[in-house]
Amino acid sequence: MDILVVGSVAFDTVETPFGQVEDVLGGSATFFSTSASFMTGVQLVAVVGEDFPEEPKGFLKSRGIDLAGLQTRPGETFRWKGRYGYDLNEAHTLETHLNVFESFHPKLPEVFCSAQYVFLANIDPELQLEVLAQVDKPRLVACDTMNFWIDGKRDALIKTLKRVDILLINEAETRQLANEANLVKAARTILDMGPSTLVVKRGEYGVLVFSAQGVFSAPAYPLEEVFDPTGAGDTFAGGFVGYLASTDNLSDSSIRKATVFGSVMASFTVEDFSLNRLRDLTWTEIEARFRKFQALTQFEGLS
Ligand code: AMP
Numbered sequence: 001m002d003i004l005v006v007g008s009v010a011f012d013t014v015e016t017p018f019g020q021v022e023d024v025l026g027g028s029a030t031f032f033s034t035s036a037s038f039m040t041g042v043q044l045v046a047v048v049g050e051d052f053p054e055e056p057k058g059f060l061k062s063r064g065i066d067l068a069g070l071q072t073r074p075g076e077t078f079r080w081k082g083r084y085g086y087d088l089n090e091a092h093t094l095e096t097h098l099n100v101f102e103s104f105h106p107k108l109p110e111v112f113c114s115a116q117y118v119f120l121a122n123i124d125p126e127l128q129l130e131v132l133a134q135v136d137k138p139r140l141v142a143c144d145t146m147n148f149w150i151d152g153k154r155d156a157l158i159k160t161l162k163r164v165d166i167l168l169i170n171e172a173e174t175r176q177l178a179n180e181a182n183l184v185k186a187a188r189t190i191l192d193m194g195p196s197t198l199v200v201k202r203g204e205y206g207v208l209v210f211s212a213q214g215v216f217s218a219p220a221y222p223l224e225e226v227f228d229p230t231g232a233g234d235t236f237a238g239g240f241v242g243y244l245a246s247t248d249n250l251s252d253s254s255i256r257k258a259t260v261f262g263s264v265m266a267s268f269t270v271e272d273f274s275l276n277r278l279r280d281l282t283w284t285e286i287e288a289r290f291r292k293f294q295a296l297t298q299f300e301g302l303s
Contacts, residue, residue: 001139001245002041002066004112005029006131007121007234008101009046009056009070013081014273016088018227024274025056027078028121028144031231034278035238035265036119037063038286039246043112045069045131047104049077059279068109075100088229088270089203090172096148101127108134117245120164121234122146125156132163140250142166142241143195144233150176158193167195168237171202183208184215197255199240199262201233209259213252218259221267221293228273232266235278239265264289 007029013022033042043066050072060067081095106127114136120128120143128143143164149157150173157177161167167190171183178186187198187210197211204226206219240262247254264286271277 001116001248002043003036003117003119003241003245004043004045004108004115004131004135004138005032005036005119005121006045006069006106006127007032007119007123007144008078008080009044009048009052010078010080012230012274013079013095014228014230015083016228017084017086019273021228021273023079025059026080026230026274028123028234030056030060031234031269031275031278032119032121032238032241033060033065034063034275035235035269036242036245037065037238038265038281038283039239039242039261040117042066043069043109043115045106045108045112047071047073047100049073049075049100052077059275066112069106069112071104071107073100073104075103082230084229088226089205091229093148098124106131106134116140116248117241118142119237119241120144120160121237122149125149125153125160128160129156132160139248140165140241140244142168142237144168144237145173145177146170147173147176161190162194164195166197166199166241168199168201168233168240170233171200174198174200184210199259201236203229203232207236207259207263209255211252211255216252216256216259218256218263219297220263221289221296223267223271226270229270230273231269231275235269236262236266239263260290260293264293 008027010027012026178189180186243258243261
């Protein structure tokens with residue numbers, strides 16, 4: 001099954017202790033689509049400015065991503081500037097320029113409206129709602145957001161969450177959204193807001209998945225070289241929703257396997273800046289890391 005995604009397509013300027021890049025390809029929808037494209041078809045809805053070059057569009061098309069919902073508008077493309085210290089788990093936003101997103105209203109191409117899998121990547125929750133208003137009857141709606149929107153557009157976000165099946169956010173955002181310091185209590189509060197599953201991303205400490213079935217925990221893949229965590233969350237979501245859509249199976253065991261696929265995909269993104277590592281990634285490498293992951297987490301039961 002194809003996935004419909006709405007989110008940002010951006011130019012990022014990023015500083016980490018290991019280097020710096022300026023105006024490189026980024027954005028929540030870009031990382032998500034590229035990651036998911038290893039498993040299934042993707043229909044992308046976003047906007048870029050007239051300054052957006054052809055090369056990245058060619059790259060996304062080469063991954064089989066349908067760009068019929070990508071509008072080009074007068075003005076500049078969304079720009080984000082962030083910094084990471086030695087604790088790579090925490091991004092410090094220095095600048096957010098919405099630019100063409102300020103006046104953007106998504107208009108879905110007719111064929112996108114029947115999407116069965118929808119991913120509302122990190123973007124203004126009002127735009128997430130506008131997309132939901134145009135899709136017929138999706139089987140699964142998954143959603144990401146961040147502190148910028150939890151602070152700035154809380155009411156719209158709460159409205160969106162009522163229509164979301166799976167919410168994927170990081171640990172600090174979980175506490176912020178629930179107004180609760182304890183993660184388990186915070187998860188319960190968020191599950192009462194609408195989603196039936198909450199995926200809490202904890203950077204190098206892995207992922208916790210909360211649902212009525214209980215809690216599932218997966219570690220992050222231990223890497224020797226981590227250059228830039230930008231996009232790790234979106235790439236995780238791409239692997240996670242990509243796996244669910246490719247199997248069209250939403251059982252608890254499928255969600256567990258999707259969590260590992262998400263972690264595998266994210267582990268590649270952080271090895272280089274921007275989408276560089278995903279550009280030359282192969283399915284053989286993905287499978288090999290999935291197997292290593294399995295070995296990492298396998299242990300015998302009680303006798
Ligand atoms: P993450 O996966 O959380 O590291 O997401 C990083 C990406 O999110 C970057 O490529 C940014 O361009 C994008 N981004 C940052 N802030 C926002 C925002 N307020 N709305 C939408 N996208 C954003």
